[in-house]
Structure formats: C-alpha cells, structure tokens
Amino acid sequence: MTTRIALCGAGLIGREHITLIEGHPGTTLAAICDPSPESVALAQKLGVPHFTDFAPMLDAVKPDGAIVATPNQTHAPVALACIDRGIACLVEKPIAESITSAKKIVAASEKSGVPVLVGHHRRHSPDIRAAKRAIEAGELGPLVAVNGMTLFDKPDEYFKAEWRTKAGAGVILINLIHDIDALRHLVGEIESIRAFTSSAIRGFEVADTASLAIRFENGVLGTFVISDAAVSPWAWEYTSGQALYHPRQPGPCLFLAGRKAALSVSDMYLWRHAEANQHWQHPLIRDYRPGDGSLTYVNQLEHFIAVIRREAQPLISARDGMATLAATLAVEKAAAEDRAVTLSEMLADA
Ligand SMILES: NC(=O)c1ccc[n+]([C@@H]2O[C@H](COP(=O)([O-])OP(=O)(O)OC[C@H]3O[C@@H](n4cnc5c(N)ncnc54)[C@H](O)[C@@H]3O)[C@@H](O)[C@H]2O)c1
Incomplete structure (x- = not known):
C-alpha cells in the first residue's frame, strides 16, 4: 500500500521532503501547494498536481498525510485544515509562531484524534536515539547535570532573508529550539x-548568542550556549553527520553526566x-x-508513514511540540x- 503525501510549502526544507518522499518505496507525492511561481514549474517537472491554496488541495487530492513546511506563521491554519479533514500531518518546527496558535492545534488534534507529528527531526537521529536508550537502560544512573553547545558561523547572505533577523526568528527560534527539544527528550x-x-x-x-541555565523538573541542572556567529565544530549539525546542508565534523556537542556514568553526543563515548x-x-x-547508522530524515519519514497509518503514536505530538516552543x-x-x-x-500566559 502506497502512502500518498501532499506537501504544503515547497521551499528550502519542503524540497528536501520531496526528495525523501520520492526516494521512499512506500510513499508517493500526491500534490504540491505553494503560491510561488517556482513551485508551479517544480510540480510540472515532478508530474504532480499544483495548487496555490492548501484547502482546495486537501479537498481535491484527499491525501493520506500532509507535510506542513510553510512559514511559521501559517503552520496553524494549514495544520487545522488537515485535522479538520482527518488528515494526519507532519508540521515543521516550531509547531506554530506562538503558544496561542499552538494551543489551537493541540486542542483540535486531541479532540479529533487526528495525529500531528512535529518536525523535531533530531529525535529520529541515531545518536539521540542511542543516548535515549543508554539513559533509559540506566547506564548513566540518575542524571545529575548536562551541558551542551551549538556554536557555528552562518554566512552573511543567510540574513538577506529579513525574517531571519526579526522577532520570531534569530538563533533562538531557528536553532536553539532543536537543542531544547533534544534536552527535553533526553533529560525530562x-x-x-534563566538566560x-x-x-x-x-x-x-x-540575539545571535545566548547562554542558558536550566532546571529540569526531575532536579537535573543544565547549561547551554548557542551562537550563529562563532567558529567551532561543536554543534549537532556537524557532529552528527546527519544534517542536510552541513559537513560532518565528528566530535561532541552535548554532555550528559549521571551518578554512574557520563555520555557525550555525538561521539557517543560513555565514561565510567x-x-x-x-x-x-x-x-x-x-x-x-554508537548509533545504528540510519538516516535521521528517512527515519522521520518512516515514523510519519506509521503515524499516517495509525500504527504509531507521534513521537513528538502537538502538545509535546508546544512545550518545546514554550521553553x-x-x-x-x-x-x-x-x-x-x-x-x-509560559503555557498559562497564552
Ligand atoms: N526541520 C528542519 O530541518 C527544518 C529546516 C528548515 C526549515 N524548517 C522549518 O520549515 C518551515 C519552512 O522553512 P523554509 O526554510 O523551507 O522556508 P522557505 O521560505 O524556504 O519556504 C517556505 C515555502 O512556503 C511557501 N508558502 C508560503 N505561504 C504558504 C501557504 N499559505 N501555503 C503553501 N505554501 C506557502 C513559500 O512560497 C515557500 O516556497 C519553517 O517553519 C522552518 O522553521 C525546518
């Protein structure tokens, strides 16, 4: 049985989703929805229907699932339209631009039972999976303290897209959100x-740079530093070798210390x-x-297929994605x- 997936937003990450769908034997691209003229040519090249608006696409194509890879401010209306039609969706991170919008997605998904998977891809990564396994197996003992870094240098051209320099973006909402999600997943x-x-x-x-002190509900304490203006090899994008656009630089970017042992990610050394x-x-x-050598984004797609078929619960539900956004x-x-x-x-304020 082939799973038919429609794509909303054929931009930078949307086109990566197309490549992944086209490369997977269990899926086909059902249609593309994007108002840009370039996306018309792309749909023609791929031989799939093109729409400029998501609602008519969902009604005409009736896909099994949909990927929401539109700008953050549009995630909520697109996701709500999918849920309304019983269509499972993979919503790129952040789940929405605000907690108020995220709450609407959570409410609709939980009321209807239509699953939403939020695109925090690192949770599907072999290194994060291996770290999670080691923690859950008790290899580290109870966690005591964690420390992590995302330090890389973005080119000036990257910031020509003005939205990246304005409130709602920057290194915190574009990048740190992935680290926060991984920390919530691994630590609690x-x-x-404080920051x-x-x-x-x-x-x-x-901000281009931030330092954080974090208290987890289970009493673990953590620190984290992030910058998009510093040269270093210490960022998951390099160390995992799993990111889509970055060279691999083996090494650590996250340190987890417990009562029995410590683990560094992504080099995956366990010290005891x-x-x-x-x-x-x-x-x-x-x-x-070590991780199992699988590919993060392929793993995410395979999980999404299982979610669409109602064979798995989303690893990152709408509620979970909202908590990552709130943090x-x-x-x-x-x-x-x-x-x-x-x-x-944060969750009460909205
Ligand atoms: N998980 C990841 O690895 C990852 C990486 C990059 C971006 N993202 C997320 O993916 C989303 C898209 O980011 P991007 O960098 O691809 O942006 P982008 O600007 O390159 O692409 C967005 C596309 O959506 C289209 N669009 C705008 N409004 C639309 C609408 N109402 N319906 C359909 N299409 C619409 C635009 O024309 C554009 O082609 C963002 O939420 C971003 O945070 C995730």
Missing part, C-alpha cells in the same frame, strides 16, 4: 530557565568507573555506544526580564 521536562542573550556581533534585533565504589581518584573507562520562548523572556521563567507560566 524543563521546570525553569543571557546578546546581539553584539550581528547587531540585529534578535571499573567498579561501583570508585571515585574521582580512579581512572575512567571509555566505552562506545524556547522562555529563553527570550528570561533574558529580557532578567529572571527565572517557568514553563508553566
């Missing part, structure tokens, strides 16, 4: 965040003592917990108001 729910942000390097209204009663005066043994927005609020901001206040 975030209780509160400093800076726009000193690029001079935009949005030889005996249970040993401590900081004993040498550590280095084991290896990410909490970073900006914490920095602006110079205080600890809780996830619960």
Whole structure:
C-alpha cells in the first residue's frame, strides 16, 4: 500500500521532503501547494498536481498525510485544515509562531484524534536515539547535570532573508529550539530557565548568542550556549553527520553526566568507573555506544508513514511540540526580564 503525501510549502526544507518522499518505496507525492511561481514549474517537472491554496488541495487530492513546511506563521491554519479533514500531518518546527496558535492545534488534534507529528527531526537521529536508550537502560544512573553547545558561523547572505533577523526568528527560534527539544527528550521536562542573550556581533534585533541555565523538573541542572556567529565544530549539525546542508565534523556537542556514568553526543563515548565504589581518584573507562547508522530524515519519514497509518503514536505530538516552543520562548523572556521563567507560566500566559 502506497502512502500518498501532499506537501504544503515547497521551499528550502519542503524540497528536501520531496526528495525523501520520492526516494521512499512506500510513499508517493500526491500534490504540491505553494503560491510561488517556482513551485508551479517544480510540480510540472515532478508530474504532480499544483495548487496555490492548501484547502482546495486537501479537498481535491484527499491525501493520506500532509507535510506542513510553510512559514511559521501559517503552520496553524494549514495544520487545522488537515485535522479538520482527518488528515494526519507532519508540521515543521516550531509547531506554530506562538503558544496561542499552538494551543489551537493541540486542542483540535486531541479532540479529533487526528495525529500531528512535529518536525523535531533530531529525535529520529541515531545518536539521540542511542543516548535515549543508554539513559533509559540506566547506564548513566540518575542524571545529575548536562551541558551542551551549538556554536557555528552562518554566512552573511543567510540574513538577506529579513525574517531571519526579526522577532520570531534569530538563533533562538531557528536553532536553539532543536537543542531544547533534544534536552527535553533526553533529560525530562524543563521546570525553569534563566538566560543571557546578546546581539553584539550581528547587531540585529534578535540575539545571535545566548547562554542558558536550566532546571529540569526531575532536579537535573543544565547549561547551554548557542551562537550563529562563532567558529567551532561543536554543534549537532556537524557532529552528527546527519544534517542536510552541513559537513560532518565528528566530535561532541552535548554532555550528559549521571551518578554512574557520563555520555557525550555525538561521539557517543560513555565514561565510567571499573567498579561501583570508585571515585574521582580512579581512572575512567571509555566505552562506545554508537548509533545504528540510519538516516535521521528517512527515519522521520518512516515514523510519519506509521503515524499516517495509525500504527504509531507521534513521537513528538502537538502538545509535546508546544512545550518545546514554550521553553524556547522562555529563553527570550528570561533574558529580557532578567529572571527565572517557568514553563508553566509560559503555557498559562497564552
Ligand atoms: N526541520 C528542519 O530541518 C527544518 C529546516 C528548515 C526549515 N524548517 C522549518 O520549515 C518551515 C519552512 O522553512 P523554509 O526554510 O523551507 O522556508 P522557505 O521560505 O524556504 O519556504 C517556505 C515555502 O512556503 C511557501 N508558502 C508560503 N505561504 C504558504 C501557504 N499559505 N501555503 C503553501 N505554501 C506557502 C513559500 O512560497 C515557500 O516556497 C519553517 O517553519 C522552518 O522553521 C525546518
């Protein structure tokens, strides 16, 4: 049985979704919806119907599933139209541009039972999966502290797309949201965040650099630094070798320390003592917990197919995606108001 998937938004990531769908034996591209003239030519080349509006496309094509890869502000109306028609959707991250919009998607999905998968692709990545397995198997013992980095240098041309320099984007909402989601997935729910942000390097209204102190509900403490204006090999985009547009630079970007052992991602070294009663005066043994070599975005598509067929619950539901968005927005609020901001206040505010 072939799963027919329609695409809303054939831009940068949308075209990657097309390649993935076309390359998968279990799926076909049912149609493209995008108002841009370039997308008309693309649909012609691919031999699929083209629409400029999502509602007529969903009604005419009746796809099994839909991918929402439109600008953030349009995720909610497109996702709601899919849910309304019983069509499972993969909504690119962030789930929406605001918690108010995200709440509408959560309510519609939960009331109707139509599944929404949010496109936090890292959860499908072999390194994050291996880390999750090690944590769940108790290999690290109870987690104590975590520390991570996303430090890379974007080219100036990247910021010619003005929306990337304005409120609602910047390194926090474009990139940090992935790190926050991975931390929530691996460590647990975030209780509160303190943060400093800076726009000193690029001079935009949005931050180019941020540092975070995080308290998780389970008592684990974490720190994280991020910048899109610093040269370094310490970012998941490099270390995982799984990103779509970046070279591989093997190494670590995330450090998870527990009572029994520590794990670094993406090099996947597990550090432990030889005996249970040993401590900081004993040498550590280095084991290896590699991923399975699978491809993150292919894994995400396969999971989405299972969600469409109602064979799996979304790994990142609308509610989960909303919490990741709330924690990410909490970073900006914490920095602006110079205080600890809780996830619960973010979710209650909207
Ligand atoms: N998970 C990832 O790896 C990843 C990577 C990049 C972008 N994204 C997310 O994907 C989304 C798209 O980002 P992008 O970089 O591809 O943007 P983009 O600007 O390159 O593409 C967006 C496309 O949507 C089209 N569009 C606009 N309004 C539309 C509407 N109402 N209906 C249908 N199409 C419409 C535009 O014409 C454009 O072709 C964003 O939410 C972004 O955060 C995710």
